[in-house]
Amino acid sequence: MIEFRKEYFADERDDTLNEIGKPTQRQDMLGHVTGRSPFFDDHLFDGLLHLKCLRSPHHHARIRSVDTSEAERMPGVRRIIRARDVPHNLNTLLSLMGFGLDDEPMLADKKVAYVGEPVVAVVAESERQAYDAIAKIRVDYDVLPHVLDVEEALKPGAPSVNPTYPANTFTYHEKYDHQKLRFGDVEAALRQADHVVEGRYQMSPIEQAPTETCGAIAAPETNNRYVVYTSTQALFFSLGTAAKILKLSSNRMHFIGGTVGGGFGGKVDSIHEPMAILGCMLTGRPVKFIWNREEEMQVGAPRGAERWYITDGVMNDGRIVARKFTGYFDSGAYTRLSSYAIIKSVGHLPGPYTIPNVSADVYCVFTNRTPATAMRGFGITGVDFAIETHMDKVAHRVKMNPIELRLKNAYLDGDMKAHRRLAKNTALVECCQVVAEKAKWSIGPEYRAMSSLKGGGGERAAIPHTIIDNRGLARPASGLGSYQSPPAPGYTPAPAYTPPSYSPEPQPVRPYEPAQAAPPPAAASPTTTRPAGNRFSSISGLRRR
Amino acid sequence: MPVSVRTFQGAEEAERALAASRTARYFGGGTLVMRAVNAGDQAFDTIVRATDPRLRQIQMQGDSVVIGAGVTMAQIIASRDAVFLAPVAKVIGGPAIRTVATVGGNLFAASPYGDFAAALLALDAKVVPVGGTPVPIGDFLDARDREPRRIVLSVIVPRPRDSRAFRFVKVSRVKPKGVAVLSIAALLPTNGGRVSGARVAYGAMGGRPVRALAVEQALEGHTLDEQGIAPALSAATEGINPQTDALASEWYRRQVAPVHLKRLLLDQRR
Numbered sequence: 001m002i003e004f005r006k007e008y009f010a011d012e013r014d015d016t017l018n019e020i021g022k023p024t025q026r027q028d029m030l031g032h033v034t035g036r037s038p039f040f041d042d043h044l045f046d047g048l049l050h051l052k053c054l055r056s057p058h059h060h061a062r063i064r065s066v067d068t069s070e071a072e073r074m075p076g077v078r079r080i081i082r083a084r085d086v087p088h089n090l091n092t093l094l095s096l097m098g099f100g101l102d103d104e105p106m107l108a109d110k111k112v113a114y115v116g117e118p119v120v121a122v123v124a125e126s127e128r129q130a131y132d133a134i135a136k137i138r139v140d141y142d143v144l145p146h147v148l149d150v151e152e153a154l155k156p157g158a159p160s161v162n163p164t165y166p167a168n169t170f171t172y173h174e175k176y177d178h179q180k181l182r183f184g185d186v187e188a189a190l191r192q193a194d195h196v197v198e199g200r201y202q203m204s205p206i207e208q209a210p211t212e213t214c215g216a217i218a219a220p221e222t223n224n225r226y227v228v229y230t231s232t233q234a235l236f237f238s239l240g241t242a243a244k245i246l247k248l249s250s251n252r253m254h255f256i257g258g259t260v261g262g263g264f265g266g267k268v269d270s271i272h273e274p275m276a277i278l279g280c281m282l283t284g285r286p287v288k289f290i291w292n293r294e295e296e297m298q299v300g301a302p303r304g305a306e307r308w309y310i311t312d313g314v315m316n317d318g319r320i321v322a323r324k325f326t327g328y329f330d331s332g333a334y335t336r337l338s339s340y341a342i343i344k345s346v347g348h349l350p351g352p353y354t355i356p357n358v359s360a361d362v363y364c365v366f367t368n369r370t371p372a373t374a375m376r377g378f379g380i381t382g383v384d385f386a387i388e389t390h391m392d393k394v395a396h397r398v399k400m401n402p403i404e405l406r407l408k409n410a411y412l413d414g415d416m417k418a419h420r421r422l423a424k425n426t427a428l429v430e431c432c433q434v435v436a437e438k439a440k441w442s443i444g445p446e447y448r449a450m451s452s453l454k455g456g457g458g459e460r461a462a463i464p465h466t467i468i469d470n471r472g473l474a475r476p477a478s479g480l481g482s483y484q485s486p487p488a489p490g491y492t493p494a495p496a497y498t499p500p501s502y503s504p505e506p507q508p509v510r511p512y513e514p515a516q517a518a519p520p521p522a523a524a525s526p527t528t529t530r531p532a533g534n535r536f537s538s539i540s541g542l543r544r545r
Numbered sequence: 546m547p548v549s550v551r552t553f554q555g556a557e558e559a560e561r562a563l564a565a566s567r568t569a570r571y572f573g574g575g576t577l578v579m580r581a582v583n584a585g586d587q588a589f590d591t592i593v594r595a596t597d598p599r600l601r602q603i604q605m606q607g608d609s610v611v612i613g614a615g616v617t618m619a620q621i622i623a624s625r626d627a628v629f630l631a632p633v634a635k636v637i638g639g640p641a642i643r644t645v646a647t648v649g650g651n652l653f654a655a656s657p658y659g660d661f662a663a664a665l666l667a668l669d670a671k672v673v674p675v676g677g678t679p680v681p682i683g684d685f686l687d688a689r690d691r692e693p694r695r696i697v698l699s700v701i702v703p704r705p706r707d708s709r710a711f712r713f714v715k716v717s718r719v720k721p722k723g724v725a726v727l728s729i730a731a732l733l734p735t736n737g738g739r740v741s742g743a744r745v746a747y748g749a750m751g752g753r754p755v756r757a758l759a760v761e762q763a764l765e766g767h768t769l770d771e772q773g774i775a776p777a778l779s780a781a782t783e784g785i786n787p788q789t790d791a792l793a794s795e796w797y798r799r800q801v802a803p804v805h806l807k808r809l810l811l812d813q814r815r
Contacts, residue, residue, distance in 0.1 A: 127585070128548070132587070
């Protein structure tokens with residue numbers, strides 16, 4: 001039962017909506033309910049071969065030697081693929097957007113850094129023959145100490161997980177070992193607060209668990225091309241990644257996607273297509289690479305675990321005057337999309353509240369766990385759990401109705417957010433009011449009378465005097481680039497992300513001037529010029545300004 | 546190595562073939578064996594199966610019902626004689642699994658599977674091996690992983706005199722057909738309103754279905770009300786060693802077991 005509260009924001013809408021509020025049939029529904037939707041695995045090929053991977057049984061180990069001689073003689077085996085067969089065996093997904101360094105091999109070469117990391121691939125006539133051959137491969141591992149906890153991984157002397165980032169932290173803006181947010185003077189505000197409320201919040205990784213496991217079929221096509229049927233949920237991302245890893249011009253690959261048997265973020269990481277295509281290139285036959293359920297659960301990149309520490313400075317009347325975050329994202333052994341999740345996350349802080357002093361240090365940490373990736377609102381959902389649980393804790397401390405506490409601190413249209421964008425279309429106030437009404441949770445008349453359109457802006461639009469620091473300058477990464485090979489011909493990397501430069505001097509308070517058109521106050525300081533390169537948008541990654 | 550399938554008409558022949566090879570697996574309904582085949586399990590290369598009609602029979606024998614080991618969950622649900630077991634069979638797997646999953650296979654399923662075996666344990670069933678004498682299910686489960694591999698022909702299940710005396714709950718996080726966080730089966734005969742000779746068994750609270758002996762003792766002579774069951778609830782996990790797995794930690798299982806036991810004993814709808 002949908003209920004529309006059309007009294008809200010009535011003048012912001014012309015109410016000539018054609019879809020919202022009306023039943024609309026999904027375009028793929030008929031195919032799904034009649035069982036006719038074609039998934040990648042429904043495509044049949046004569047002489048199809050099957051690719052399976054030998055995977056690391058260790059959290060962390062050096063590979064001393066690999067002996068595939070017995071496996072090569074097994075019946076049905078058509079090709080054994082090793083790291084040296086991969087044309088460009090080091091990649092990071094976001095390099096397509098010029099963000100981050102290549103850090104992950106498609107097949108492990110010198111060492112493995114998580115349980116399930118692929119070491120050798122076998123292409124055989126049947127799945128069973130591939131598995132049987134894998135059982136005959138001998139890998140001599142030199143087991144290394146491992147680290148599975150984000151804070152343990154940051155301690156001096158912790159095992160170094162990822163050779164590209166030897167200190168176990170992703171490097172932000174080519175400078176810091178964490179992503180920084182500074183808005184106002186948190187330490188001073190905490191000293192003046194009536195209460196200081198602290199909390200620690202831990203989220204586990206979550207597997208997307210699609211019904212259709214990840215996979216792809218690659219087959220030779222005419223004109224020296226390869227046709228690829230894939231379960232990907234990001235077709236051009238997958239195409240770009242395959243082009244880079246295989247050093248193959250993208251116009252030689254014909255990618256066909258479309259029907260995804262459940263994705264939820266877990267089918268963004270493009271590993272299957274380049275592996276299947278490589279098998280096809282090396283055998284000249286169609287090759288299928290599909291994970292079994294155990295692989296999907298063990299090595300399918302989940303939503304990463306997050307740990308958050310929140311410290312709030314709160315006045316007796318419930319006003320939150322300072323909020324300090326320290327966050328640790330468990331990226332697993334490689335970067336994938338965790339580095340970007342943190343950019344999103346920090347842009348979201350301190351949640352939908354107007355707090356005059358906010359700071360955050362958020363670390364993307366490498367551990368010997370399965371690499372983490374995208375999943376529905378990643379970067380936001382975890383910290384929102386922490387923030388909202390913390391709001392209840394604050395309400396309890398100052399003995400306030402928790403909904404009233406949220407309303408008292410709610411952001412309003414025209415307020416300055418900590419990442420220096422003006423809040424608009426906020427509507428948190430209205431949501432809280434309706435929730436209170438539906439839950440029969442009484443709130444005071446002054447809170448019932450609030451509106452997100454009233455009371456915002458003005459003083460609340462100012463960027464406060466901000467204390468900034470250079471804490472966490474990344475240690476020079478000595479091993480940096482040692483894994484890097486020259487870029488593939490035909491592959492043009494995107495221009496590198498140029499970070500805005502921070503001025504070390506404290507900046508004066510600058511009020512928002514609504515009369516001014518065009519450029520919104522975005523930079524950290526008025527003296528900072530905005531770089532011409534790519535910037536992250538909060539929703540879809542990079543956008544060009 | 547390719548996997549070969551050997552099919553025998555008599556259960557006795559199948560048992561001989563199984564005993565003769567260390568790399569043979571017996572195929573009940575295939576829900577566990579075929580999963581291993583598909584994943585390339587190298588531990589076995591031969592599947593042994595039997596088409597013996599005795600394996601598929603359900604028949605009355607005095608106050609008990611004799612259920613062939615090859616009887617599927619779907620057959621149990623459709624059977625009039627085994628109607629008291631239908632609520633248990635209905636929560637094993639989804640519809641597709643229930644058409645192949647067998648009573649005998651469930652006896653060998655490692656935690657968190659084996660909920661049907663937990664129900665049989667509470668009902669004091671006996672397990673009949675091929676060519677052997679019936680053994681109490683508790684003894685069978687104790688020896689399951691140690692003794693030479695035998696094929697089970699059938700189970701003999703005493704029918705509860707009062708159908709309301711047998712209760713079963715499977716607790717799962719995914720409804721209606723998730724894997725068990727735990728399951729509880731209880732036979733609660735009463736005499737003048739007081740429990741007499743209770744048998745309570747847990748599934749997924751250890752490596753195999755286990756009796757909750759402390760709970761049984763604490764219920765003896767008590768009424769099934771809040772006050773009467775209080776000692777049983779405080780003994781809910783006494784002598785039990787729940788496992789930690791992907792579904793729940795040992796701690797969590799210990800915390801929720803008394804909650805679900807309480808609802809079961811008070812016959813509260815969940």
